[in-house]
Amino acid sequence: MAQSKFKKIRLFKLARELNVGIDTIEQQLKELGYAHALSGRGANAVLEDEEAYEALLEAFDYDRKVAARLKELREARAEAARAAKVEVEEEVEEGEEEVEAVESAEALVEDEGEESEAATEAAVEEPAARETVAAKEGAHASELPEEVPAEMPVATDERPEVVEVSATSAVAEAAPVAESERAVEAEAPAEEADEMPEASVTVEAPEPETEEVVPEQPSEMEAGAAEEQEEKAEADEVIRAQRYQLQGAKIIGKIDLSKIEGDEARPGKRKRKRKRKAKPAPEEEVVKVAVEDEEEKPRPKRKRKRKRIRRVDEEEVEQSLQETLRELEQGVSRIRQRRRRERRERHAQERAREAQQEAQEARKLRVTEYISTGELAELMGVDVSEVISTLFNAGMIVSINQRLDADTIQFVADEFGYEVEFITDYNELEIEIPEDRPEDLQPRAPIVTVMGHVDHGKTSLLDYIRNTNVVAGEAGGITQHIGAYHVELPDGRHITFLDTPGHEAFTAMRARGAKVTDIVILVVAADDGVMPQTIEAINHAKAAGVPIVVAITKIDKPEANPQRVMQQLAENGVLVEQYGGQVQCALVSAKTGEGIDDLLEKVLLEAELHELKANPDRPAVGTIIESRVEKGRGNVATVLVQNGTLRVGDPFVAGVTSGRVRAMFDERGNRVEVAGPTIPVLVLGFDELPEVGDQFVVVPDEKEARAIAQKRQQIRREQMLRKQRRISLDEISRRMAQGDRLKELNLIIKGDVAGSVEALSDALLKLSTDEVAVSIIHSGVGAITESDVMLASASNAIIVGFQVRPTSSARQLAEREHVDIRLYSVIYQAIEDVRDALEGLLSPEKTERVVGVAEVRETFKIPKVGTVAGCRVIEGRIRRGDRVRIIRNGVVIYEGTISSLKRFKDDVREVQSGYECGVGIENFNDIKVGDQIEAFEIVEQRRKLEV
Numbered sequence: 014m015a016q017s018k019f020k021k022i023r024l025f026k027l028a029r030e031l032n033v034g035i036d037t038i039e040q041q042l043k044e045l046g047y048a049h050a051l052s053g054r055g056a057n058a059v060l061e062d063e064e065a066y067e068a069l070l071e072a073f074d075y076d077r078k079v080a081a082r083l084k085e086l087r088e089a090r091a092e093a094a095r096a097a098k099v100e101v102e103e104e105v106e107e108g109e110e111e112v113e114a115v116e117s118a119e120a121l122v123e124d125e126g127e128e129s130e131a132a133t134e135a136a137v138e139e140p141a142a143r144e145t146v147a148a149k150e151g152a153h154a155s156e157l158p159e160e161v162p163a164e165m166p167v168a169t170d171e172r173p174e175v176v177e178v179s180a181t182s183a184v185a186e187a188a189p190v191a192e193s194e195r196a197v198e199a200e201a202p203a204e205e206a207d208e209m210p211e212a213s214v215t216v217e218a219p220e221p222e223t224e225e226v227v228p229e230q231p232s233e234m235e236a237g238a239a240e241e242q243e244e245k246a247e248a249d250e251v252i253r254a255q256r257y258q259l260q261g262a263k264i265i266g267k268i269d270l271s272k273i274e275g276d277e278a279r280p281g282k283r284k285r286k287r288k289r290k291a292k293p294a295p296e297e298e299v300v301k302v303a304v305e306d307e308e309e310k311p312r313p314k315r316k317r318k319r320k321r322i323r324r325v326d327e328e329e330v331e332q333s334l335q336e337t338l339r340e341l342e343q344g345v346s347r348i349r350q351r352r353r354r355e356r357r358e359r360h361a362q363e364r365a366r367e368a369q370q371e372a373q374e375a376r377k378l379r380v381t382e383y384i385s386t387g388e389l390a391e392l393m394g395v396d397v398s399e400v401i402s403t404l405f406n407a408g409m410i411v412s413i414n415q416r417l418d419a420d421t422i423q424f425v426a427d428e429f430g431y432e433v434e435f436i437t438d439y440n441e442l443e444i445e446i447p448e449d450r451p452e453d454l455q456p457r458a459p460i461v462t463v464m465g466h467v468d469h470g471k472t473s474l475l476d477y478i479r480n481t482n483v484v485a486g487e488a489g490g491i492t493q494h495i496g497a498y499h500v501e502l503p504d505g506r507h508i509t510f511l512d513t514p515g516h517e518a519f520t521a522m523r524a525r526g527a528k529v530t531d532i533v534i535l536v537v538a539a540d541d542g543v544m545p546q547t548i549e550a551i552n553h554a555k556a557a558g559v560p561i562v563v564a565i566t567k568i569d570k571p572e573a574n575p576q577r578v579m580q581q582l583a584e585n586g587v588l589v590e591q592y593g594g595q596v597q598c599a600l601v602s603a604k605t606g607e608g609i610d611d612l613l614e615k616v617l618l619e620a621e622l623h624e625l626k627a628n629p630d631r632p633a634v635g636t637i638i639e640s641r642v643e644k645g646r647g648n649v650a651t652v653l654v655q656n657g658t659l660r661v662g663d664p665f666v667a668g669v670t671s672g673r674v675r676a677m678f679d680e681r682g683n684r685v686e687v688a689g690p691t692i693p694v695l696v697l698g699f700d701e702l703p704e705v706g707d708q709f710v711v712v713p714d715e716k717e718a719r720a721i722a723q724k725r726q727q728i729r730r731e732q733m734l735r736k737q738r739r740i741s742l743d744e745i746s747r748r749m750a751q752g753d754r755l756k757e758l759n760l761i762i763k764g765d766v767a768g769s770v771e772a773l774s775d776a777l778l779k780l781s782t783d784e785v786a787v788s789i790i791h792s793g794v795g796a797i798t799e800s801d802v803m804l805a806s807a808s809n810a811i812i813v814g815f816q817v818r819p820t821s822s823a824r825q826l827a828e829r830e831h832v833d834i835r836l837y838s839v840i841y842q843a844i845e846d847v848r849d850a851l852e853g854l855l856s857p858e859k860t861e862r863v864v865g866v867a868e869v870r871e872t873f874k875i876p877k878v879g880t881v882a883g884c885r886v887i888e889g890r891i892r893r894g895d896r897v898r899i900i901r902n903g904v905v906i907y908e909g910t911i912s913s914l915k916r917f918k919d920d921v922r923e924v925q926s927g928y929e930c931g932v933g934i935e936n937f938n939d940i941k942v943g944d945q946i947e948a949f950e951i952v953e954q955r956r957k958l959e960v
């Protein structure tokens with residue numbers, strides 16, 4: 014399973030997972046070079062690239078951890094809060110239980126003796142909250158009801174009874190246990206008792222007052238006083254005393270009345286007391302109660318402790334939360350800063366490395382010969398005007414779209430500090446063609462291209478030669494234009510003419526690495542002389558190292574001046590034989606036919622000089638001269654066989670396509686079975702349409718042919734993308750420099766001949782303005798192919814075809830890829846269409862229009878609705894849903910939408926000027942009397958291209 018388990022993830026989910034914002038993720042992806050991994054926009058954008066996802070996880074690892082930690086802490090806090098709540102509840106319950114316990118204890122005490130009842134009741138009725146179990150016990154234990162109140166004042170100065178009662182109770186339990194002697198011993202003045210904190214003393218304290226002492230009773234009384242002190246002073250000693258008295262007692266429960274309001278507890282208690290009055294209290298129980306009482310002290314302690322523990326827990330949680338937050342704010346931000354810094358440094362290093370590599374790569378230009386000035390400038394990342402001026406300084410006048418020869422490219426590259434490597438489109442995958450043995454080589458016909466300035470008579474010359482040199486018997490069918498033709502002179506010698514006059518086609522072919530032409534016939538009209546294109550043609554021929562034969566045409570014309578032409582040629586480096594040079598020159602007239610034989614003779618002589626030879630006994634090697642899709646025939650192309658012999662049935666590779674020769678035809682439509690060197694034939698059987706200039710090579714078998722073609726397609730695609738990427742990068746920096754305001758229309762231009770491609774490119778480039786630009790990402794001669802469509806698809810380009818058609822496979826691909834292919838046969842139409850497209854790219858002009866103003870006269874607060882403004886429309890009209898601004902004292906304080914609009918009680922859609930209405934503004938309640946509500950609308954207007 015090579016497939017990754019990774020599934021695409023939406024951006025908002027990712028943001029949640031990583032604990033960062035969407036923008037941050039987008040930014041990070043860009044920084045990490047994964048901007049492409051995100052498809053779609055906004056929170057719903059989808060990340061499909063696992064690698065990018067991993068990179069994000071790594072990058073935001075820290076944020077995720079922080080989020081997790083915070084979550085933990087929050088949970089801990091919530092847990093603590095829950096626990097605290099439960100404890101409080103438990104406590105409450107406990108409290109209740111305690112109350113019950115106390116009550117039962119009281120009951121027990123009460124039961125102990127009926128006499129104590131009155132005292133108990135008295136004590137119970139005391140409002141002091143401080144009363145504890147002891148109070149009740151005191152009550153029960155006191156067998157001397159009347160005395161108690163009397164003694165109290167003695168024991169305590171303030172609130173004597175209360176305290177005393179409670180105190181008594183505390184000791185009361187002890188009392189029964191204590192022996193009467195002890196009580197007697199304990200006899201001491203009440204005052205003393207007051208001062209004496211010791212329990213033993215206190216126990217005795219009451220005695221003197223009570224005079225006749227029943228052992229238990231007095232002790233209780235005193236105990237009450239002692240307890241009071243004890244409460245004020247050291248409880249320990251009291252406890253000690255109690256312990257002493259209560260030795261062996263058993264703890265059976267805890268009672269804490271400290272929290273229980275005396276008032277609340279008492280009524281119930283009283284009732285119960287009454288209820289249980291009659292019940293006899295077993296002694297043990299009394300003891301138990303006493304013990305409980307003894308426990309009274311530690312209990313609050315425990316409670317306090319418990320509380321403290323709880324508080325500590327909360328504190329801890331709070332503290333760690335605070336710490337985390339602090340960390341987040343300070344420490345963490347430091348860590349974060351460090352991480353960021355590291356990340357930045359890492360990225361900077363990567364970028365530097367990449368930049369270095371790129372710089373090295375960038376210093377090396379891998380180009381095909383005859384790339385245009387503009388393309389060369391683009392590859393070097395310099396402004397085209399710099400290249401043009403550099404060449405101008407070197408004495409060469411070139412245009413932006415002019416194709417440059419190898420020397421010129423080399424020169425420019427040197428000037429700008431670049432290395433040049435000339436490549437063909439699929440340099441790496443040339444088919445090795447074995448060298449011919451000299452003995453196998455036989456003389457062959459020259460292949461001739463006619464070049465010259467426009468209207469100097471190239472076509473007329475070619476036509477004349479063709480028509481007058483038709484070998485008898487061959488004139489079967491109608492002459493068809495297949496891009497080249499082969500003529501046999503009366504003496505049996507042959508010449509092949511390339512039928513696409515002009516140096517553009519010649520150069521376009523050379524740009525594709527095709528070296529077809531053996532001899533150039535340079536046509537110069539005798540009446541016009543050397544013109545710019547004549548010079549270009551000379552340069553191109555020279556650059557290609559192709560010998561020139563000059564044909565001075567239109568010599569039949571009265572104004573013809575061949576001498577002047579020869580002189581001009583000499584001035585331009587072409588020294589004709591008449592001027593003592595090596596270049597042959599014929600004076601001809603395509604009208605009269607004068608001098609044409611002489612011209613052909615000179616061409617053949619030139620061919621002889623160069624000993625043009627080929628081996629007819631080997632698999633064919635040639636060049637695609639023309640290609641097109643023909644109805645009923647499919648992909649057809651003219652192959653000019655340059656070496657070897659082509660036969661029907663031969664498998665072949667042509668550029669990035671392959672096939673097998675199904676049938677061959679000559680230029681008159683006659684079927685042929687074989688085609689030897691220099692013979693142009695129309696070949697059927699191409700899998701895809703080849704491009705003009707493609708090398709045609711016969712290979713041993715069709716399978717191999719297909720494999721090579723596929724490999725080449727892949728290489729070409731990569732090259733296209735590489736080139737595209739480079740352009741994009743340049744464009745990006747350029748756009749950034751321009752503040753990213755530029756919009757662009759990418760175009761791929763294909764034309765029938767290089768001239769028309771240039772003309773169209775120039776015209777379209779001129780449509781560019783500061784805001785929208787035409788970018789020609791690729792242009793070429795020949796049919797629109799699949800690779801064009803792929804490139805267009807990859808770069809969102811439109812394909813403009815001038816006098817060419819897409820191949821059927823390209824058409825299908827374009828449909829699949831939604832690539833727009835526009836076909837034209839009139840340049841003007843193409844320009845108009847592109848202009849329209851550019852206008853579409855211009856962002857519409859947005860203007861704002863105030864449609865109405867209302868003045869707030871009153872405001873109403875309506876529950877669940879908010880504040881509604883009672884207004885009067887003073888200008889225009891306002892509508893529900895209108896965008897509005899609230900203007901207060903001339904200042905816009907809010908911008909929003911009208912959410913409700915009412916006339917009296919009815920909802921209305923619109924209110925006109927002069928009427929009153931109620932207006933509710935969405936999410937805005939701060940409306941005040943005197944505010945103005947200004948309704949406005951945005952009007953978008955399509956802009957026109959100003960060129």
Ligand SMILES: Nc1nc2c(ncn2[C@@H]2O[C@H](COP(=O)(O)OP(=O)(O)OP(=O)(O)O)[C@@H](O)[C@H]2O)c(=O)[nH]1
Binds near residue numbers: 468514566569603
């Ligand atoms: N008198 C005279 N007119 C000629 C001769 N050759 C061409 N012409 C005329 O010159 C004009 C241009 O000729 P073309 O053959 O179309 O010239 P071209 O160089 O092919 O032109 P483009 O294809 O536009 O570059 C036509 O009107 C021809 O009739 C010639 O030898 N004598």
